[in-house]
Amino acid sequence: MNSNFARLFTTAIALAMSGFDGVAVAQEVHAATAAPACLTPAAWNSLDGERPRVTGAMALLAEMAKRDVVLLGEHHDDDDHHRWQVQVLAALHAQRPNMVMGFEMFPRRVQPALDRWVAGELTVKEFLQQSQWDKIWSMPAELYLPLFEFARINRIRMVALNVDGKLNHAIAEKGWDAIPPAEREGVGRPAAPAEAYRDLLFQVYREHGVWKGKEGTEVARSDAAFRYFVESQTTWDRAMAEALTRYLTPGPAADKPLVVGIMGSGHIRFGYGVPHQLRDLGITRIGTLLPLPASVNCAEVRTGLADAVFALPTHAMAKPEPPRLGVRLEDEDGGVRIAEVTVGSLADKTGLKNGDRLVEVAGHAVKQARSAIASVRGQPTGTWLPVRVKRGDETLDLVVKFPPAP
Numbered sequence: 001m002n003s004n005f006a007r008l009f010t011t012a013i014a015l016a017m018s019g020f021d022g023v024a025v026a027q028e029v030h031a032a033t034a035a036p037a038c039l040t041p042a043a044w045n046s047l048d049g050e051r052p053r054v055t056g057a058m059a060l061l062a063e064m065a066k067r068d069v070v071l072l073g074e075h076h077d078d079d080d081h082h083r084w085q086v087q088v089l090a091a092l093h094a095q096r097p098n099m100v101m102g103f104e105m106f107p108r109r110v111q112p113a114l115d116r117w118v119a120g121e122l123t124v125k126e127f128l129q130q131s132q133w134d135k136i137w138s139m140p141a142e143l144y145l146p147l148f149e150f151a152r153i154n155r156i157r158m159v160a161l162n163v164d165g166k167l168n169h170a171i172a173e174k175g176w177d178a179i180p181p182a183e184r185e186g187v188g189r190p191a192a193p194a195e196a197y198r199d200l201l202f203q204v205y206r207e208h209g210v211w212k213g214k215e216g217t218e219v220a221r222s223d224a225a226f227r228y229f230v231e232s233q234t235t236w237d238r239a240m241a242e243a244l245t246r247y248l249t250p251g252p253a254a255d256k257p258l259v260v261g262i263m264g265s266g267h268i269r270f271g272y273g274v275p276h277q278l279r280d281l282g283i284t285r286i287g288t289l290l291p292l293p294a295s296v297n298c299a300e301v302r303t304g305l306a307d308a309v310f311a312l313p314t315h316a317m318a319k320p321e322p323p324r325l326g327v328r329l330e331d332e333d334g335g336v337r338i339a340e341v342t343v344g345s346l347a348d349k350t351g352l353k354n355g356d357r358l359v360e361v362a363g364h365a366v367k368q369a370r371s372a373i374a375s376v377r378g379q380p381t382g383t384w385l386p387v388r389v390k391r392g393d394e395t396l397d398l399v400v401k402f403p404p405a406p
Contacts, residue, residue, distance in 0.1 A: 038051065038052060038297075038298035038301075039052055039292065039294050039296060039298070039301065039309070039311035040054050040294070040311055041294035041311050041312075041313040041314075042294075042311065042312075042313050043310070043311055044056070044057050044060050044308050044309075044310055044311075045301070045308060045309050045310070045311055046060070046307075046308050047301065047302070047303055047304070047305055047306060047307070047308060047309065048303065049303070050303070051298060052298060052301050052309070055308060057091070060308055061088070061091045061092060061095070062095060063287075064092060064287040064289065064307070065092050065095040065096045065258060066285075067258070067285045067286060067287040068248055068256075068258075068259065068283055068285040068286070069244055069248070069259045069260075069261065069278060069283060069285070069286050069287070070092065070258065070259075070260050070261070070286075070287040070288075070289065071260075071261045071263065071267075071268045071274060071275065071286065071287065071288050071289070072085050072088055072089075072260060072261065072262055072263075072289055072290075073263065073264065073265030073267075073268045073269070073288075073289070073290040073291065073306070074262065074263070074264060074265060074291065075264070075265065076105075076139050076143070076264060076382075076404075077139055077143065077381070077382055077404045078291075079143060080291065080312050080315075081291045081312075082143050082144060082146060082147060083146070084291045084310055084312065085147060085262060085291075086146050086147060086150055088289060088310075089101070089147070089150055089260065090150070092258060092260065093154060093156070096257075096258035097154075098256070098257045098258065099154075099156050099157075099257055099258045099259075099260060100156070100157045100159055100247045100257045100258070100259045100260065101147070101151050101156050101157070101158050101159065101260050101262065102158075102159040102160075102161040102240070102243060102244050102247075102259065102260065102261045102262065102263075103144075103147075103158060103159070103160065103161060103262050103263075104161050104162055104240060104261070104262060104263035104264060104267070105136065105137045105139075105144075105162065106131060106136070106158075106160035106161065106162060107136060107160055107162045107163055107164045107165070108160045108162070108163065108164075108185065108243070109160075109164065110130070110131045110132055110136075110160055111159070111160045112130075113127060113130035113131040113132075114131065114158040114159070114160060115157075115158075116130070117131075117148065117151075117152060117158065118151055118152055118155060118156065118157060118158055120152060124141075124145065127148070128141050136165070138382055138384075138401060138403070138404060139382065139404050140404060147262065157247075157257075159243060159244075159247065160243070161239065161240040161243040161244065161261065161263070162236070162239060162240065162243075163185045163187060163235070163236075163239045164185065167179070167183065167184065167185060167187075167235070168232050168235060168236055169232075170183075171228060171231050171232040171235055172228050172229055172231075172232035173228065174228065175224070175227065175228040175231055176189065176190075176228075176231040176235065185239070186242075187235060187238055187239045187242060188238065188242065189238075190231070190234035190235055190237065190238035190277060191234075191238070191276060191277055191280035193230065193234050193272065193276065194272055194276065196270065196272065197270075197272035197273070197276070198221070198230060200272065201226075201229065201230055201233060202221055202226065205219075205226055205229055206219065233273075234273075234277070236267070237267055237273040237274050237276070237277045238277045240261065240263060240267065240274050240277075241274050241277035241278045241280075241281060241283075242277075242281065244259050244261050244274075244278065244283075245278065245281050245283055247259050248283065261274065265290050265291075268288050268290065268306065269290070269305055269306070270304050270305055271286075271288065271304065275288060287307055288306040288307050289306055289307060289308055289309070289310070290305065290306040290308075290309045290310075291309065291310050291312050292309045292310070292311060292312065293311070293312055293314060294311035294312060294313050294314060295314055296311075323346075323376055323377060323379050323381065323402050324345070324346070324376070325345065325346050325347040325352075325376050325400065326341065326342035326344075326345020326346055326347045326348060327339075327340065327341050327342065327345070327347045327352065328340040329358070329369035329372060329373065330369065331368055331369050332357075334367060335357050335358070335359075335366070335367060336357065336358040336366050336367070336368065336369050336372055337355065337356070337357050337358075338352055338353070338354060338355065338356045338357075338358065338389075339354065340354055341353060341354055346400055346401075346402065347400070349401075350387075350398050350399070350400045350401070351396075351398050352387075352389065352398065353391065355391070356389040356390065356391050356396075357389060357390040357391075358372055358387065358388075358389055359388040359389060359390050359395065360386075360387065360388035361375045361376070361385065361386075361387050361388075362375060362385055362386060362387075363386065379402055380402070381402055381403065381404055382402060382403065382404035383402055384399050384400065384401050384402070385399065385400040385402065386398070386399050386400075387399075387400060
């Protein structure tokens with residue numbers, strides 16, 4: 001893994017694990033402390049005017065139930081987002097019991113496990129094993145089990161929306177055109193993204209790594225690496241849009257299933273991601289609903305963000321401990337040596353060993369132990385951190401997988 005691709009890999013994984021909302025989360029947190037909020041807690045807020053306004057749940061969800069596709073956003077590691085999704089699903093299902101639920105986290109190859117789960121043929125443990133949960137998703141299964149149980153109890157078809165992560169990574173490294181058609185899992189070329197989406201992706205692309213070109217100049221939007229990154233993200237959007245579209249049939253809403261997509265909010269916001277690809281596929285009756293903290297500043301809740309947002313009340317949260325690798329580092333001859341690896345630690349599970357010399361962390365050269373420690377302490381929970389080490393005459397590229405917040 002070269003250093004540029006290591007940074008790109010880190011960016012893509014950070015997006016995936018945060019629900020593709022790294023920028024949005026930062027804005028929401030900043031807005032909560034920088035200006036008064038204007039969303040009414042525990043209420044639906046419509047975004048069809050200059051300012052959000054409280055709207056009735058019954059009328060709003062009755063309108064959403066008339067759409068062909070409804071997309072429910074989330075931050076993957078937020079319990080309240082999943083509780084909210086179950087609440088919305090129950091309301092929609094009461095009006096459109098003929099329903100299909102699509103899930104971002106599942107690649108298409110595990111569809112048989114989803115079918116067997118809904119049919120009641122698998123225990124929870126068997127379902128998680130056969131759907132390869134621990135291999136494809138770093139979030140605790142407990143966050144999503146209420147959604148899976150809702151589908152099972154009501155015999156609602158669950159659909160895998162995603163492609164294998166290897167395809168996204170290959171596109172991010174080489175670009176769409178370099179991938180043979182037979183390896184694209186049937187996904188069509190994504191519709192060109194809106195410039196505003198490119199702007200957002202470029203912001204995220206830069207902020208999730210220090211991207212330097214020749215002679216220390218900043219990366220440009222015209223660089224191939226950024227173009228490949230955009231192609232990877234829009235392929236992700238396209239794959240989910242195409243999977244949702246497969247379950248739509250012609251005719252009035254009452255005679256066909258309501259197709260609901262469960263995915264990271266970044267794929268939904270302002271209609272840039274999956275909604276844009278759905279429209280390119282001819283699907284226009286789309287509903288978009290998002291959960292937001294009630295403390296968010298209204299400057300960030302603009303017209304077009306979604307059809308409506310639900311303002312989640314705040315509750316006390318324990319401050320998470322900073323990430324720890326479980327190593328003792330020593331400065332040695334202008335570099336950093338791993339003097340000791342704690343048994344059972346993240347470092348141990350990653351494959352780091354006593355005596356390894358740290359060469360790079362997240363693509364940055366490491367010359368002092370304190371800089372390596374700072375990089376680890378600043379890593380968000382639930383993300384992956386590439387490290388390069390020298391072990392004797394061998395150079396190894398490893399990836400530390402930080403667990404999600406408890």
